[in-house]
Amino acid sequence: MKFNLNRVYAIAKKEFFHIIHDPRSLLIVILLPLLQLLMFGYALNTEVKDINLGIADNALNMQSKEIIRNFEGSEMFHVFGISTRTEDIHQAFLEQKLNAVLLIGEDVNDLQLIVDGSDPNYASLIKNYVNQALASKQENMLVDIRVQLLFNPELKSSYFFVPGLIALILVMISALLTSISITREKENGTLEQLLVSPLQPLEFIIGKLLPYVFLSMLIGFLILIMGLILFDVVFVGNAIAFTILSFVYVCTALSFGLMISTVSKNQMQAMLIALIFTMMPTLMLSGFLMPLESMPWLIRLISWIVPAKYYLKIARGLMIKGNNLGELLEPMLFLLGFTVILLSIAWNRFAKQMRELK
């Protein structure tokens, strides 16, 4: 029997009605990403302010005073003078009065920085800032470690979390919503009713996926626009290329959602599987929150099959670096490859289940 566009349209339209008849869920689907955006934007801020820095000055000369004044003049630091006794310093850390202590030796060139390492990320940030502060004024004293930051000279964290968040939301919504909506038909017995009709599996799938492609893309753009407005993200690349590549990524996620629906018995299972297999890898294994370079080889190996890793390259490349399509060919091919593999497995399983529904 021939593929019939009218039936695809019938399914897509019905799916659209499902979405708009449930405004509460729709609101959650739209508000959740925005909430995440705000949380990442304001809570997961890697720009550090208000570092409590204790300085123990053993040199007590012009040069050491100069160093101290330099820190006092910075917005980032609150400077406290402290004694040089090790016990006092230790106590100050325990009481969380200080985040770091700078020891100036009798020779001003003998500088030692002690940082509270209980939060390693914070500690390394403090270390960088102190180094920077010392380097900027004391060129004559310290080795000049001049760092030039490409693309993101102000080290704005929004540059890294907005693309990451788009990657996360696109995969979560696409996989989650499609897998739930398909398992729901199984659970309610409506799939059975469709199977006795001339409806083809392919028509069902395409009709089912279409509304969610639009919804996912819409929310993706929403995050992008909010990111541009609220967090001054730049977008230097080509918007059309971004749309096309995001679409490819959404297709990967939808194929995954379809796959989930063929292995889960009910909506609850589908939801759990979708959340676990999209959220964790995207957050942890894509280079979104933590750089992959610092991970053990096994994890890095696993990260090769995390679609978000490739989409992040694409999104960062287009938004911040201004890559063209040619330069993003590799991640794009990876995503296309995933889509083809996932879709063919899911498709086979699904068509088989549709033919013989137990």
Added chain:
Amino acid sequence: MISVKTTQLTKKFGSFTAVDAVDLEVYKGEIFGFLGANGAGKSTMIRMLCGLLMPSSGEALIDGLDIYKESELIKKRIGYMSQKFSLYNDLTVAENIEFYGGVYSLDKKLIRSKKEEIAVSLNLKEEMKRLTRDVPVGLKQRLALACAMLHDPKIIFLDEPTSGVDPKVRKDFWNIIYDLSEHGKTVFVTTHFMEEAEYCHRLSIMQDGRIIALDSPENMKAIHNEKTIQDVFIKLIKRQNNDEI
């Protein structure tokens, strides 16, 4: 005229034989009832005839079409309604009708006229715009049947269509079944209500995948010398159970 014919139709799930070499001939316009305990094979039988399940062996012709080779054509000629009513509760009544019309690729004009037809015959007005979950169960049942009949099928399979509705609604529903039969539709029904069994033209009682009795309700009662089909049913099933022990 034969509408449905099966020869040695069998369905196995692993080592379990759900339907065991069933021969059946059902005629055009007939109301044919399937009775049996839960798991006796009624549903499996119906699901095979609808194309939801592939038989393990045997033959079946639906309106002269081969169940293996012409399943796509068969789908256009059959209607199916299950006890779940298979409506989308979060869609309105009208949206459900439009959707099922779309699935059978009926053209827009036809869907619109069908919608009006249903509104008149079910006496619906403002209910058309209401969510299906909010309409009474009796109405839902008739709506499910109307949706299953949108494409004007020749054969209709009703799998426990009256479970969960009250005696009045059940009786009204049977009036519709009679009407369908009068219009030449072949109707297959499964039910647990034995007074409904009496309404069928012919009945089959299934057990362990086989048809252990097949006749008109009147003949069945006469042969077994019982007053009601309920008594015949209990007698037959219990006898079978005792034979097995």
Added chain:
Amino acid sequence: MIEIKGVSKSFGDIIANDNISLQIMESEIVGLIGPDGAGKTTLMRQLCALSHPDQGNIHIDAYDTVKNQYEVRSMIGYMPQRFSLYPDLTIEQNLLFFANLFNTPKKGRQERLEQLYKFSNLKPFQNRQAGKLSGGMKQKLALSCNLIHTPKYLFLDEPTFGVDPVSRQEFWELIKQLRDEGLTVFVSTPYLDEANTFDKLALIFNGKILAYKTPEKIVDSYSDQIFVMQSENYDYFAKMQNVKYLYLFNKELYISFSEAPRQEEWQTWLDNKVINGYNQKQITLEDVFLMQNKHIVSQI
């Protein structure tokens, strides 16, 4: 004894129960019969202290269902409509869960379990998951779970939904056995053949109790005669003044008159081929049920 006094319950504009009064004696099976939406489940839930009457009160033995809801609940078993067990637990795990839920004393629990196994014939399947049982066995397990704490009163809301006649018969045999041992059972069912075997029936329509008698008396006290006419002239009779009830079913008209037609009238109808024959019908419970629906049936 259960004493329902003037109970009314509304949901918004809908009056689900309208001034209902009933007395249910001990060791009786009482059926609640009525159409969907007549207020059966609403009444059932109030009896189990799951919801409170807007007006009136219910006493189960000495306990008020509003003031003493926990005392009431420990005396009763309630099987809601389409009650389903935990399908992934075994029969035994399900039963023990309910035993714990009702906090039945550890001592004697095993005996009670054995007793229930014996009476329900579920013993050989005790380690089978509930989801893998047949419809009839599920029903028996659900019943057993509600009996584990040896309640005095049992409320069943359409307990035999979707179960085949043989299993249903077995189910009611169990219930009758329990009744003879002193259990009081209050049950709603859409199966009128079952209802015929109960001790008493309460007919409920539009939230009101229309009759509360034994099934025989309900049928006997129906004074109207019903005729079956071989005729499809629905409209002809629908227009007549003295027709109280009219229903077309499978080419026959079921009719009752406020005043039975005289012999000449029948003859005229026969001569004019308005009808092709007629006979008086013995009234059944179904007729009583159907005749409560006064509205004229829409034509298909």
